[in-house]
Amino acid sequence: MTETAIEFVDVVKRYGSVTAVDRISFSIRRGELVTFLGPSGCGKTTSLRLIAGLELPSEGTVRIAGQDVSTRAAAERNVGMVFQSYALFPHMTVIDNVAYGPTIRGGDKKAAAERGMEILAMLGLEGLGKRLPSELSGGQQQRVAVARAIVQQPDVLLFDEPLSNVDAKLRRRVREEIRDLQRRFNLTAVYVTHDQEEALAVSDRIVVMNQGRIAQIGTPRELYNSPSSRFVADFIGDANLIEGQFEGTSFVAGDLALTLPGGPGNGPATISVRPEQIALAAAPQGSATVTNAIYLGSRYEYLVETAYGPLLVSAPITSAPLASGDRVDVEIRPDGFTLLES
Amino acid sequence: MRQALTLVNRLGGLWLLVGLAAVLVLPWYKLPPPDTGGGASLLGSALTEALAGRWWLLPPVLAMLAFAGLRLGRGERWPAHAAVPWLAGAAAILYLGQAFGIGLRGPAIDGIAQAMPAAALGQPGLGVGGFALGIALTGIIADSLAMRGFCRGERFAANAVIFVITLLTLFVFFPILRLGSAALFTPDGVFQPGLFVTRFTAPDLWGLDCLVGDRKCGVVINTLILGILSGLCSTALGLALALIVARTGFRFKGALRAISILPIITPPFVVGVAIIVLFGRTGVVTGWLDLLFDIPRTRWVYGLPGILLAQVLAFAPITFLVLLGTVEAINPTLEEASKTLGAKPFATFRTVTWPLLRPGLAAAFLLAFIESLADFGNPIVLGGGYDVLSIRIFFAVVGARYDLGNAAVLAIILLTLTLSAFWLQTRWLGKKSYVTVTGKSDAGLSAPLPDPLKAAVYLAVIPWILFTLGVYAIVVIGGFVTDVARFDLAPTLRHLSTAFAFEFGQFGLQLYGSAWDSLQTTVLVSAIAAPLTTAIGILTAYLIARQNFAGKGAFEFGTMLSFAIPGTVVGVSYVAAFNVPPVDITGTMAILVICFMFRNMPVGMRAGIAALSQIDRSMEEASQTMGANGFATLRTVVLPLIRPAIFTSMVYAFVTAMTAVSAVIFLVSARHNMATAYIMGRVENGEYPLAIAYSAVLMIIMIVCIAIIQLLVGRRQLGRRSEMHKPPAALPAE
Numbered sequence A: 001m002t003e004t005a006i007e008f009v010d011v012v013k014r015y016g017s018v019t020a021v022d023r024i025s026f027s028i029r030r031g032e033l034v035t036f037l038g039p040s041g042c043g044k045t046t047s048l049r050l051i052a053g054l055e056l057p058s059e060g061t062v063r064i065a066g067q068d069v070s071t072r073a074a075a076e077r078n079v080g081m082v083f084q085s086y087a088l089f090p091h092m093t094v095i096d097n098v099a100y101g102p103t104i105r106g107g108d109k110k111a112a113a114e115r116g117m118e119i120l121a122m123l124g125l126e127g128l129g130k131r132l133p134s135e136l137s138g139g140q141q142q143r144v145a146v147a148r149a150i151v152q153q154p155d156v157l158l159f160d161e162p163l164s165n166v167d168a169k170l171r172r173r174v175r176e177e178i179r180d181l182q183r184r185f186n187l188t189a190v191y192v193t194h195d196q197e198e199a200l201a202v203s204d205r206i207v208v209m210n211q212g213r214i215a216q217i218g219t220p221r222e223l224y225n226s227p228s229s230r231f232v233a234d235f236i237g238d239a240n241l242i243e244g245q246f247e248g249t250s251f252v253a254g255d256l257a258l259t260l261p262g263g264p265g266n267g268p269a270t271i272s273v274r275p276e277q278i279a280l281a282a283a284p285q286g287s288a289t290v291t292n293a294i295y296l297g298s299r300y301e302y303l304v305e306t307a308y309g310p311l312l313v314s315a316p317i318t319s320a321p322l323a324s325g326d327r328v329d330v331e332i333r334p335d336g337f338t339l340l341e342s
Numbered sequence B: 001m002r003q004a005l006t007l008v009n010r011l012g013g014l015w016l017l018v019g020l021a022a023v024l025v026l027p028w029y030k031l032p033p034p035d036t037g038g039g040a041s042l043l044g045s046a047l048t049e050a051l052a053g054r055w056w057l058l059p060p061v062l063a064m065l066a067f068a069g070l071r072l073g074r075g076e077r078w079p080a081h082a083a084v085p086w087l088a089g090a091a092a093i094l095y096l097g098q099a100f101g102i103g104l105r106g107p108a109i110d111g112i113a114q115a116m117p118a119a120a121l122g123q124p125g126l127g128v129g130g131f132a133l134g135i136a137l138t139g140i141i142a143d144s145l146a147m148r149g150f151c152r153g154e155r156f157a158a159n160a161v162i163f164v165i166t167l168l169t170l171f172v173f174f175p176i177l178r179l180g181s182a183a184l185f186t187p188d189g190v191f192q193p194g195l196f197v198t199r200f201t202a203p204d205l206w207g208l209d210c211l212v213g214d215r216k217c218g219v220v221i222n223t224l225i226l227g228i229l230s231g232l233c234s235t236a237l238g239l240a241l242a243l244i245v246a247r248t249g250f251r252f253k254g255a256l257r258a259i260s261i262l263p264i265i266t267p268p269f270v271v272g273v274a275i276i277v278l279f280g281r282t283g284v285v286t287g288w289l290d291l292l293f294d295i296p297r298t299r300w301v302y303g304l305p306g307i308l309l310a311q312v313l314a315f316a317p318i319t320f321l322v323l324l325g326t327v328e329a330i331n332p333t334l335e336e337a338s339k340t341l342g343a344k345p346f347a348t349f350r351t352v353t354w355p356l357l358r359p360g361l362a363a364a365f366l367l368a369f370i371e372s373l374a375d376f377g378n379p380i381v382l383g384g385g386y387d388v389l390s391i392r393i394f395f396a397v398v399g400a401r402y403d404l405g406n407a408a409v410l411a412i413i414l415l416t417l418t419l420s421a422f423w424l425q426t427r428w429l430g431k432k433s434y435v436t437v438t439g440k441s442d443a444g445l446s447a448p449l450p451d452p453l454k455a456a457v458y459l460a461v462i463p464w465i466l467f468t469l470g471v472y473a474i475v476v477i478g479g480f481v482t483d484v485a486r487f488d489l490a491p492t493l494r495h496l497s498t499a500f501a502f503e504f505g506q507f508g509l510q511l512y513g514s515a516w517d518s519l520q521t522t523v524l525v526s527a528i529a530a531p532l533t534t535a536i537g538i539l540t541a542y543l544i545a546r547q548n549f550a551g552k553g554a555f556e557f558g559t560m561l562s563f564a565i566p567g568t569v570v571g572v573s574y575v576a577a578f579n580v581p582p583v584d585i586t587g588t589m590a591i592l593v594i595c596f597m598f599r600n601m602p603v604g605m606r607a608g609i610a611a612l613s614q615i616d617r618s619m620e621e622a623s624q625t626m627g628a629n630g631f632a633t634l635r636t637v638v639l640p641l642i643r644p645a646i647f648t649s650m651v652y653a654f655v656t657a658m659t660a661v662s663a664v665i666f667l668v669s670a671r672h673n674m675a676t677a678y679i680m681g682r683v684e685n686g687e688y689p690l691a692i693a694y695s696a697v698l699m700i701i702m703i704v705c706i707a708i709i710q711l712l713v714g715r716r717q718l719g720r721r722s723e724m725h726k727p728p729a730a731l732p733a734e
């Protein structure tokens, strides 16, 4: 048993002149939930389908459980997939849907049905086996789709935007269910979404993609606290991007000077600062001005005009909030910024 | 079943086993028919034949042994080995090379005979072993490609693609190529390329004398005149019918739609015969006209007028269905807008309705034009001296002046005309028309027709209805009265018993009637062809709608082509291609079935594509991720969801096989005669009542069979002929 469940090595997928996935490499550990995150059209679904075997790579190697499956069809791999539309078979009952995999792989029909019943019960669907999918609610249909995907104990469980067909109000609950299930069964799971908040909430690790390439891989905390590129900083959470210069071991922009933890550098540079890493102090002689103050219930959000551009600042509720027009001093916390790749 | 499959896979897969059997066990050559007695003993397998001096059979044998060796060394995924596609490809080329290079009377190139003396003796057509090897090589190539990622690694899909391409090549393109080369040979088989020009420019093809003088025109010109007139009249009548159904309060709309289905199940010749019975020199109507109005009896119905009448009767329902769609799709609000702007009804029709109709009209016209060019049954019955291409081709092959080369040139001309019209049509329909396609719009009421137009429409439609009723009245009663043509209406079963007499004697059921043989063959061939046609049609639809593979565009074009070729051309091309080795299958029942399969598959294909475009493809993907291979997915998920398409295809394939004439007329033999060929013989002898009785029997059988198919497949929806003319719904607009 290897620790690595899935491995991509220099995988490329082209459709004619379109390169949907452009030389990506990563590996996913057993029992981990990894999210593919990125804007629409960046190649998330294609990457997921490459794992499933619904697409084969134009170049590169895909390994599942240590085996090279680059030219193996979907049916020859052991993956479970929950489709965006659930893709339940409308002409089969719920139990037939769930027992489909074990039956079609040549298993005993009765054993397959029993196993299906068990899984249905575990997902809180007991008693619904004889119904047709069209007789279930949307949430129930999704759980049937999940049951169907995990009944064969797949090497990896794949979700393509599983919340896109779920009522906005239920999304948080459903995503927690999925996370809970993944932990309960100790499944390796890959989850595709374009919603960064969703990705931060469910993932062990996130693969951020952009234009067919991987922008950064890391835990939610790593990605949030130290985005490596402008794209990641911008895509995950809110970020203030400040452009300036290296001066020795310092980063300088306008009247701002920050000591860099790394070695000295040269030429222009950009840093990313999260809004909550900035402290404002009311000061009549301050160099910056509050241009907008917004009350958000749990915190304040201020727009501040500085010598090096506008800043978005998030501040806890205090008894003496700032107001538009106030002059302030700006302080960026010493470990609250990241130097971005140029 | 499953265990057997697993075992076969363990042993290296079906194709390896078939291939080994093909070269080691099965007789390689076509067995001589039992009645020819003896002949050269050619019962050996490829291996024994090769050792006996036919060394050119060695490569396939060696290739198969090499594959078996690979299986032993490499395990179950042996086709993944890098050498396999090259080896299989080389074996396939050498296999084809010997099959086509060494004919019945020896090698095509003299040098071969020097290297291998046995080649001088020639070789007969491929037999079970020969064909099995072709199948095995095709399958091994497909498997090895699948293991390199072709069709996303799906073996079933890869096999399906490669096999369908191979079959289309063999049974659609190859015959056409053979036809082309036949045009370059004299009747005695001497190669003379100049002959093509001589034949092509023959004066009796292109003469325009009928336009300026009073002599006959050339046969090509005749064909075009008929096609254009038939197209125009059918379109006009179809439009009138569509306007009545969509835009007036006509009360018998249901009946009209029902009548429009009749031509589909009407055997050929019967309409022609009915027209003769009604309007011939001794016809019923002619007699009345003579009696009541002293209108002299003439033979006007033989020739252009008669053919035209019969064709319009047959094609108007098709144009009607096309135009009904167009008329119903016109959004009434446009017409209302015009009216509120103050336009009079006729002005509205002229400025709004008519321009919106034009693309539909063009499509309907081209459709009827193509059908007219391909029509064989009506011209041969009603032609008189009016010669058209399909008839001339027929007599060049089966007549006393047998000249395959000449038939080939005529067929090429006919094919060119048809393909041009077909190309125009697909271009026209492929482009988005500017009709406001919203389906049946319920926003607003359609403008009623202006009165003069309404009158004209009724004036066109009512005679058509009367005429149709008259014709089918003849069909219904003609077979069961003494002589309908002379208006002798005494009921009799004489004709029926001539054809279908039987007796329960001491030897059990005995069939005496002269038509039993052809009826049995027809029903058997149709019953075999219908599921096979459907299978290949639906499979092709699945490949086009669901698979991405290199060369898919050409693949689609090929399937379209197979359906655009007129039946007569298919018939001649099959004669040219399959009368000689290596694929020597004329005179068998197989060639009839094959002919139907490839002619009728496009209907199933289009119905399948349309049905598949309604189905979320992630269902199939779900099935595959759960471990179902392509075939299991097709069987358990796709097929149950597209039953109506299967039904449409089955019905269409069955009915067309029962009523087809233009292609099979070239392919029937004494042993395997078809009903339509038999009927044609009766018509030529003037035995009209017998022909009509047989046709009525055929129609009853078809109706019963449609009911049975409906029970089996289980969905109500009659196949409409027009479906095959619509551009496939799921084709991407490129």
Ligand SMILES: Nc1ncnc2c1ncn2[C@@H]1O[C@H](COP(=O)(O)OP(=O)(O)O)[C@@H](O)[C@H]1O
Pocket (backbone or CB within 6 Å): A015, A018, A019, A020, A038, A039, A040, A041, A042, A043, A044, A045, A046, A047
């Ligand atoms: N079957 C296909 N044929 C052609 N292009 C495709 C196909 N599938 C995806 N693409 C293209 O590949 C790119 C990535 O698509 P996809 O993986 O679906 O993006 P995402 O899921 O991130 O939105 C897009 O530009 C898309 O248009």
Ligand SMILES: [Mg+2]
Pocket (backbone or CB within 6 Å): A044, A045
């Ligand atoms: Mg997507």
